[in-house]
Amino acid sequence: MQHRFLLQPRWVAFHVLVLVAVPVCAALGLWQFQRYNEHNDGGKSEKTAVSAEPAVALGQELDGGHTVATKDRGRNVFVEGRYDAARQLVVPGRELDGRDGSYILTPLQPAGEPELRVLVVRGWTAGAPDPAAVPVPAGDVRVTGRLELSETEHGSGIDRIPGLPAGQVSIIHTPELVNVLPYRLYDGYVALTAQDPADASGLVPVPPAKTQKSGGISGRAWQNLGYTAQWFVFAGASVFLWWRVVRREIEERDEAEQARALRELGLEPAS
Structure with a gap:
């Protein structure tokens, strides 16, 4: 199975880390957005x-x-x-x-x-x-x-x-x-x-x-809004990092498999 390596212990640990990081970052982003709403005044006394x-x-x-x-x-x-x-x-x-x-x-x-x-x-x-x-x-x-x-x-x-x-x-x-x-x-x-x-x-x-x-919007509210965006960026970055690492591993394994097949045929892979 081509992607069975994803079930290896170190990869499982990586998956779990990302699965934990994404909801934590999202929860912190929602909390900062709540704080933004508390500090955003709206213009009246x-x-x-x-x-x-x-x-x-x-x-x-x-x-x-x-x-x-x-x-x-x-x-x-x-x-x-x-x-x-x-x-x-x-x-x-x-x-x-x-x-x-x-x-x-x-x-x-x-x-x-x-x-x-x-x-x-x-x-x-x-x-x-x-x-x-x-x-x-x-x-x-x-x-x-x-x-x-x-x-x-x-x-x-x-x-x-x-x-x-x-x-x-x-x-x-x-x-x-x-x-x-x-x-x-x-x-x-x-x-x-x-x-x-x-x-x-x-x-x-x-x-x-x-x-x-x-x-x-008050300065404190702007700060909370910035933190909101920051935490959601972190959540998105975690998903992107996971996808990029997995994709790169698959590509490297495909390249290694192709090189091995060429060597078995007596052909040198192109450098």
């Missing part, structure tokens, strides 16, 4: 969908975890604890009804979690006050609010403000704030809607966050 469900405990909503996921955005939660007034931050460059102002961001230590803090946007105020000038409730409080994702420049459409003084940050980006605050943080934040006892600082509740959609 959308507000967080605010849940109408009653508030539940923060730990219950996050299933005992510490990360606000996309599915949690807009959900109403409550958390009891104490504010850390000494670590209060101001987030300038936030407009409300056409007025320039700032968000007041205060870490809250949840009861029973001494190593963790949840970031609470207590409200909006005009201008950019000194963090120490905005009063913080003392003692135990019960905060009710809306869960929001950790902000990013691309995802929120918020531009960074260079040269901010100490106590001010441009965006509520948890991975950066862990370098500003001396403790572990919940990833995401709570936008305060109610508090017991009531907050007498006069802050205005902030509107639902918007997800910025830029109208084009």
Whole structure:
């Protein structure tokens, strides 16, 4: 049988390697395409969908975890604890009804979690006050609010403000704030809607966050799209390599067989 060599152990191993490589590359390509769809914005700004469900405990909503996921955005939660007034931050460059102002961001230590803090946007105020000038409730409080994702420049459409003084940050980006605050943080934040006892600082509740959609493909989306193409090229290249190696082996064996037949006839094969 002309192609029986393909059943030799080394060739079987080669076939198996290609059979594994092709679906793996295809799966990685599909995964990168999914990531591309997640990062491709489509050109609109959308507000967080605010849940109408009653508030539940923060730990219950996050299933005992510490990360606000996309599915949690807009959900109403409550958390009891104490504010850390000494670590209060101001987030300038936030407009409300056409007025320039700032968000007041205060870490809250949840009861029973001494190593963790949840970031609470207590409200909006005009201008950019000194963090120490905005009063913080003392003692135990019960905060009710809306869960929001950790902000990013691309995802929120918020531009960074260079040269901010100490106590001010441009965006509520948890991975950066862990370098500003001396403790572990919940990833995401709570936008305060109610508090017991009531907050007498006069802050205005902030509107639902918007997800910025830029109208084009982001740099991260382009990167994912490039990886998608790359993995499918690898899958196609694996098939092509298999076909080329097998074809070359067949041709070399045919040439060797022809040369052997000529030698048996007493003829020298052409060089």
